[in-house]
Amino acid sequence: MENFDFYAPTKMLFGKGKAVCLPEEMRPFGNRVLMVYGGGSIKKNGIYDTVCGILKDSGFQFWELGGVTPNPKIETVRAGIAMAREHQADMILAVGGGSTVDCGKVIAAGYFYEGDAWDVVKDPSLIAGALPVFTVLTMAATGSEMNPTAVITNQAVHEKQGVHSSHLYPRASVLDPTYLYTLPAIQTAAGVADIMSHIFEGYFKKTEDAYVQDKFSEGILKTCIKWGPVALTEPENYSARANIMWAASMALNGLCGCGKEGKWSCHAIQHQLGAYYDITHGVGLAVITPAWMRYILSENTVGKFVDYAINVWGFPRQPDEFALANMGIDATEQFFVDCGLPVTLSELGIDDSLFEVMAKAAVPYAQLDTQAYVPLHEQDVVNIYRACL
Ligand code: NZQ
Numbered sequence: 001m002e003n004f005d006f007y008a009p010t011k012m013l014f015g016k017g018k019a020v021c022l023p024e025e026m027r028p029f030g031n032r033v034l035m036v037y038g039g040g041s042i043k044k045n046g047i048y049d050t051v052c053g054i055l056k057d058s059g060f061q062f063w064e065l066g067g068v069t070p071n072p073k074i075e076t077v078r079a080g081i082a083m084a085r086e087h088q089a090d091m092i093l094a095v096g097g098g099s100t101v102d103c104g105k106v107i108a109a110g111y112f113y114e115g116d117a118w119d120v121v122k123d124p125s126l127i128a129g130a131l132p133v134f135t136v137l138t139m140a141a142t143g144s145e146m147n148p149t150a151v152i153t154n155q156a157v158h159e160k161q162g163v164h165s166s167h168l169y170p171r172a173s174v175l176d177p178t179y180l181y182t183l184p185a186i187q188t189a190a191g192v193a194d195i196m197s198h199i200f201e202g203y204f205k206k207t208e209d210a211y212v213q214d215k216f217s218e219g220i221l222k223t224c225i226k227w228g229p230v231a232l233t234e235p236e237n238y239s240a241r242a243n244i245m246w247a248a249s250m251a252l253n254g255l256c257g258c259g260k261e262g263k264w265s266c267h268a269i270q271h272q273l274g275a276y277y278d279i280t281h282g283v284g285l286a287v288i289t290p291a292w293m294r295y296i297l298s299e300n301t302v303g304k305f306v307d308y309a310i311n312v313w314g315f316p317r318q319p320d321e322f323a324l325a326n327m328g329i330d331a332t333e334q335f336f337v338d339c340g341l342p343v344t345l346s347e348l349g350i351d352d353s354l355f356e357v358m359a360k361a362a363v364p365y366a367q368l369d370t371q372a373y374v375p376l377h378e379q380d381v382v383n384i385y386r387a388c389l
């Protein structure tokens with residue numbers, strides 16, 4: 001196992017009705033709040049009224065930045081920084097999914113940076129501090145509610161960029177599983193695919209003796225496989241929503257990925273799709289993941305895929321390792337299909353016209369040619385995109 005620091009400072013307020021605990025966490029930081037939210041789902045499902053009521057009853061002053069889009073844009077971040085400065089916000093409260101939380105995080109960091117906000121996305125060393133960030137999560141997927149990452153899109157330069165800084169950890173996050181009840185099925189499914197991908201990115205790594213991380217990982221994958229379909233057929237099943245919500249946070253708070261060397265592959269490949277086509281993150285991952293798995297399956301990797309097939313999918317051991325590995329990969333793809341997710345780029349209306357351009361950007365994005373589990377060069381990434389058509 002490689003050396004690592006594990007640091008997960010976010011206070012997690014988990015369970016039905018826990019939003020009432022927010023004021024106590026926020027009060028030490030001041031009274032003036034910039035509340036950030038998305039395209040309006042929180043107004044339809046009542047979360048907006050609940051949160052505003054709690055803030056008002058507790059004497060907070062707050063201003064609102066609504067309209068954060070999926071794949072949040074740098075323009076929205078800039079608008080948020082201007083608002084936070086105008087109202088001298090003491091803190092940011094993001095109410096929404098990963099896009100809203102990510103946008104809130106970069107507003108918080110950009111507040112203290114004099115130049116353009118895109119600079120801090122490209123170069124996290126410029127982040128010298130950030131306003132305290134709080135979140136009320138309405139979507140289970142990214143783990144942003146408990147991690148130091150934000151992903152922002154700059155359409156002008158066709159870049160979707162992740163930024164990591166210890167200043168970006170939320171101080172506290174409310175995870176009320178009932179807030180997930182109104183998610184459209186496709187978002188529930190995309191969230192499950194995203195959680196699973198976060199695990200895959202750490203599970204399929206060169207480091208072989210991070211056993212405890214692998215067992216956490218297999219447990220989270222099995223949680224997604226057991227409870228994801230229940231959340232889809234019974235959107236108001238509390239147990240399903242609670243397990244998926246907690247799985248999302250655990251999948252990307254460092255617990256499963258620590259102690260392993262190397263960079264992520266599928267996210268680098270998917271982020272280029274996001275930069276050019278503005279597709280749902282988890283949907284893109286559901287398309288890319290089985291193709292990537294098949295592409296990297298070899299004598300060197302088959303043992304790990306056998307572990308996956310047996311420990312996650314419960315297939316019995318058999319002499320033909322490649323057959324077993326492929327059973328695990330096929331089961332992954334079929335699971336995504338059963339969840340109602342597209343599994344080809346064609347279904348998303350994406351053709352091969354930008355494959356070379358995206359592959360050229362994907363390789364340096366995560367040093368895929370040297371740092372990936374199985375090194376990928378431009379042509380390999382093009383081949384993977386092609387296998388997704
Ligand atoms: O905008 P509103 O109206 O709120 O609607 C949203 C949005 O349309 C809707 N939604 C969310 N909660 C809802 C709801 N609709 C009904 N009821 C609810 N309770 O769902 C749609 C998707 O929301 P979004 O926030 O975009 O989803 P997600 O949480 O999947 O976030 C995706 C973004 O996070 C980035 C992705 O790249 C993408 O930009 N990621 C962030 C990471 C991180 N910070 O660590 C890591 C991830 O790998 C990922 O890259």
Ligand code: ZN
Pocket residue numbers: 142194197198267281
């Ligand atoms: Zn992701």
